[in-house]
Amino acid sequence: MTSLRSALSFAAAIACIASAPALAQALTPAETAQIDRIVAKNLASSGVPSASVAIVRGGQIVFARAYGRQSETTPVARDDAPYQIASISKQFAAAAILLLQHDGKLSLDDTVSKYIPDITAGDTISIRQLLSHTAGLQDYWPQDYSFKAMATPVSPQGIIDRWAKKPLDFTPGTQWQYSNTGYVVAGLIVEKISGQPLLDFLKARIFTPLGITAYDQDRAIGPGFPQGYGRAALGPVRPVTPAAPGWLFAAGELSMSARDLAKWDVARIDRTILTPEDWKLQETPVKLADGSSNGYGLGVSTGATGGRRYVEHSGEAVGFLSENIVFPDEKAAIVVLTNSWSGNATGAIEQAIAKAVLPPPPADAADTAALARARAMLDQLRTGALDRSLMTEDSNYYFTDLTLGDYKSSLAPLGKPVSFVQTGKTRLRGGFVNRNYKVHLGKKDFVITTYAEPGDKGRYEQFLVAPAVS
Structure with a gap:
């Protein structure tokens, strides 16, 4: 899922990107030391136990490092440890749909009822509307906490039966409203058309070619994996209980390291894995019936600030916050993954890193x-x-x-x-x-x-x- 807290963190981060001298692509020792200080300061002030950071500059990964306490049993933070990236996963589910369309097996303009029966207004909702949050399906997880039902395992069909068969919140295509439910439906469409579990399809078509190690977050729990933490107001930082299996699926099921997520960002910059036309399609804001748009494409938010274009998405899982932002024209990206869903360390770290390592936006x-x-x-x-x-x-x-x-x-x-x-x-x-x-x-x-x-x-x-x- 994504949250208001994550959205505000991102807004603060992009608003504060500041001018800096033109830089070589590799980080200097001074820049690396500055990043270390930035992360240490924000972890200490927020109480967030750990962070994993990756930086792309000049189209290459130039930095990847983990900090702090990843779990109660991990003595030293590992930069290959897979954090739960939550709703950042949505762009991968959308990419799976685009790959299937390129294969000629479906169309973004196909109706949902062609593949999944008994969904409210399924004969009027398109796959494109699922991916752009304009379908009108009620979101099953708007809360910034783990609600009661999440203590019990669920299947994608179980989510659909409870939430996707309710009356629509609005006529498809007339409004934008974030909906994890729509992505669960989209994930089932991928599985039905491909004949594979969604994660297996992603591994075959995206992760293995890019050298990315990705996990189902339901299995990225326990020894060797980062622990999620939370905090009530100014109380102590405590480990949190993960959701029962099945609750995120295509809406946010992936776990990976910051470095591996940065490999995907490099693919976006270089226009590999997907065709250039499909990358552009994912990054093109979808318009509502009245011609307006909030900048959301197919699994990513887009826009510009200070003369610099960005493609972005944040994520929130139980005990984790994440941020991934790509600046295509500068061939740059910043990934910040943290193992607490309390505080604003994720946005504060990204804001400070952007100020430290990105070149100034092009002058007008x-x-x-x-x-x-x-x-x-x-x-x-x-x-x-x-x-x-x-x-x-x-x-x-x-x-x-x-x-x-x-x-x-x-x-x-x-x-x-x-x-x-x-x-x-x-x-x-x-x-x-x-x-x-x-x-x-x-x-x-x-x-x-x-x-x-x-x-x-x-x-x-x-x-x-x-x-x-x-």
Whole structure:
């Protein structure tokens, strides 16, 4: 399953990816030491017992390491230990469907009733809608805890009988609502068409070719495997009881190491295993009937932040949280797996690693040019030599001789800017382009708020300099 907690962790992680100097692809000793500090700090502050981390840069796995206490009986963390990756498994189930479609054995637009009988509105729900969470089937595990029925073993058919035969939550294709139930149905379709258990199909077509060791999480329990932990509020961190067998299936049944999950990320970057067309299909947001989309494709979330595209999914199993994010254009990926479903260590670790090892997002050419113009304008105000042809009528009205004199007398003694960076996003307002900057002059910080006419030579309607609020 995926959770609000995991979603918020991811949102924080991608929002805080920051600029860093251009880097060689291999990690430097300093970067490796920094990652060690990042993980140690977040495990200590959160109480999460352990983490397994892998990093892809330049299309290659450049880092894989495990930390902390993986179980009560594991003296040293192993980087090949398989953590439960939960809903990250969904992209593999979706990939199985795409492989079967490529083989000509089914179509994403086939209805569910063609393969699985007695599902509510099965004659109107498509396989594509199952994989994109737009089918309307009620989710059987929305909770962030193991509910009562999960103490008893279940089969995929048992889940379908209890949840997939209820009235739909909405007409298929009209809304998006995360549904583990839909993936259980999709997994049964894979098994029916392929004639194999889902995990066997995945091993034959994906895991063995990529050298990935994957387990059914129901069997990745006990000596030699990471233990899941939890915490109630600020209480002690305690081992948790795994769910009884059968509860995740295609919705999240896989366990693997961070390194092995990173091998899949490399396949995504290189467009191997699946055809380039099928990779693109998985990463294309599915649209609702009204034409809207939240960016979810077939088992993955997609989007862009700071000029950088990403393909992502998080996961939550009983006692485990996980995050996997790929930046296709940079040929980079970060995997963070933890053995506690309490706290925010997973997102905090990823956020800090992204800041430490990823190159800056590509600069926007218009913003880069505007920053140079803004810096030159500040120099004019510092010296009192204002080129009024660069200002609009209103801006020239504002900059009286007295105002210009105040700018010169107060700013000139501080010298040239030590730093000059844009803050926030460029936006339109009142027919002008708004950009804001933070500037360090002397020992003081200032904010500059600008409005300019559109275009690379647009005149300034506003150029205000004010002390930054500390």
